[in-house]
Amino acid sequence: MGQLFSNTSKDEDSGDFESSFTKYFENIQTENKIISQETIHLIELHLKRGNIQGAQSVIRDALKNIDNTPINIAVTGESGAGKSSFINALRGVGQEEEGAAEVGVVETTKWRTPYKHPKIKTLTLWDLPGIGTVNFPPKDYLEKVKLQEYDFFIIVSATCFTKLELDLAKAIRFMKKNYYFVRTKVDIDLNNEKESKPRTFDREKILQQIRSYYVNSFHQNNMEAPEIFLISNSHLSDYDFPALMDTLIKDLPAEKRHNFMLFLPNITEAAIDRKRKTMQQTIWLEAFKALLLLNTPVMEYSLRNNMNNLKASLNHYRYLFGVDDASLKAIAKDSQVPVEQLKEIIKSPYLLRNRGVLFKDVEKLALSKNEFLATGFFFGKIFYFQLLFLDTVTEDAKVLLRETYLRN
Template sequence: MGQYFSDTSKNEDCGELESSFTTYFKMTNTESKIITQEIIDSIELHLTKGNIQGANSVIRDALKNIDNIPINIAVTGEFGAGKSSLINALMGVGPEDEGAAEVGVVPTTMRRTPYKHPKIQTLTLWDLPGIGTVNFPPKDYLEKVKFQEYDFFIIVSATRFTKLELDLAKAIRFMKKNYYLVRTKVDRDLDNEKKCNPRTFDREKTLHQIRSMYVNTFSQNNMDAPQIFLVSNMYLSDYDFPVLMDTLIKDLPAQKRHNFMLSLPNITEAAIDRKNKSMQQTVWSEAFKAGLLATVPVVGILRDDVEKLKEKLNHYRVLFGVDDESLEVMAKDSQVPVEQLKKLIKSPYLLETEGETTLGELFLKYLEKFASATGGPLATGLYFRKTFYLQFLFLDTVTEDAKVLLRQI
């Protein structure tokens, strides 16, 4: 117990660390990286010079920044367009859930209203009053809603774009902020068109006409059209909602991508995989930071490690929506017993039989799979602490659980 694999020299360890670190982040798509290239270059430079402490410090600060940096999203548009429903969709909550944006038949937004994401506390969605209301005349709108605080604006529309909204779009662009036009309720438009013209109905043609209407409106007002996303707040996996999410992630600064990705609802398997890849980056970074000794015990897991692993597993279950509370909500919505859902997944039972033997077996089983899949860290002599390999196992398990539930519900 307490024995270690590695007996390489400090310089050899640094070389292996630099090589593994560089290789891992080169394999990560640029638009998905949660650490900026500047920070990656700084870490590599420290490792090249054998400055383990310096590399450790840069990684620690980068992870702290990712955890703490705020994300503020402004949602505005005409009354009845579905602003509140879109906010709830982005937060993954229903209209009657605690903390949900109020969905009503009368105007409910007379001031800017913040909604904290239930799982990602650094993410705030702001429901803004429609431009041109009594308290928010066009000339004062951006100043009154504190435009400088937001990372980007989502302008929601369900009919034609008005002159006021065109002016708002122009002002946002002038202030050098990103904005996106989201056309909601397209499912209703398609249903209406199909009822009116059952013989000639063409789904793609109708969607193209809706999009073209907005593009033409911008063109007629001598403005470049923004990216336009056709969505249904009722059926998120259909239409452009997944594309909207991909676009927002890509356009956010690297250090804000991670928490935003984790905030997104599990509407497709691709969205779940994206969360997994983002979480992998944080685990890898933590492992490099904590495992710069390039060693791992052959056997033995400390009691403190067991408790930390429990916390990690529960945290991952919450983020991927497979925790007990999420299962209760899912069971209620789908009208199936929660016990039936629990039988479909594995993560609640990973640590059910506690003790060193069980965790050791998990570790050895996953270590072989991990080495086979990566062909890198173990082959080059870089070893993380045992607890990090188990975190990768937890991540893979909750990811698969989320996919299983998505297919069933």
């Protein structure tokens, strides 16, 4: 495989490292970067000074921080607004599945209750009791729900805007926390209007009326209106749910974006692509970190002797993107499509079966003009495999979305 920058001095190597690092992150929008701009500048500074060990150390700490930083999301609002259903939808958990937030026609949340995401262990959704309930009167609410512990609040409403919700929004803003206002059950409102006024039914006009009602409620109470997101817990890909996720990602600190983006349900191809892009950044950073440690010629990497590691990487991507065996069974059950039929339309489970062909595919990938790979560095065959696995799993997730979710 040859020597990396074999004809350059150490200073020239550092300059090449810096140039490639800078170029890569210049091509990523700020709201999608999983490390902060300050961290990027620090790494560039180390590289400019030839401090390879310092740059490697910063990248290692950044990756560790990304993996371990907790994300706490509070979901609150009026009783019966659909808080628990919203949490279950976000977690991809059915209402009757084990570990689901309890859903009912009356207030079912009596105490603040944490719900871990089934795949992203650092992410917790907190189901908070409605303000003004028996155990949580307004005067004690903020103290009892421990306001300061959450990254942001999602206030859920399904009917008229109440004074209690307004007071809660004021308190959250006073504590310098972000909050987002979500109006659920808009699909029910639309269906009711369509049934009662079939000739004059205007979907967009009704949605705008709902939105305007909440905006005006804030203005009438001398408050700047937050962005209002209209959603259906039963149909997340419709209405404003994708826009809500985009806003949350943009507002989160960089080190929390990676796990939050992985948490997004596979409801649109854009959401799946977003997962792919954040995973690409971690693969690239791991590769760059490893490359910085190479002070000797790169040794031939024996891929054929490391199939267990490759298999673990592939299974990890399949798990995160919901195309692993357990996820396929769940999708088959929900969509009433035989699981064997789903397995026939995806490729990732079979990637490692014909290893000889796969090795040739990787050689072609290494020689390609793929923009992600064209950084001036030879990252090692193992990272080409990871990218190939990631791309294949991404496409599998899209195929399953088209065949099941979008068809229903």
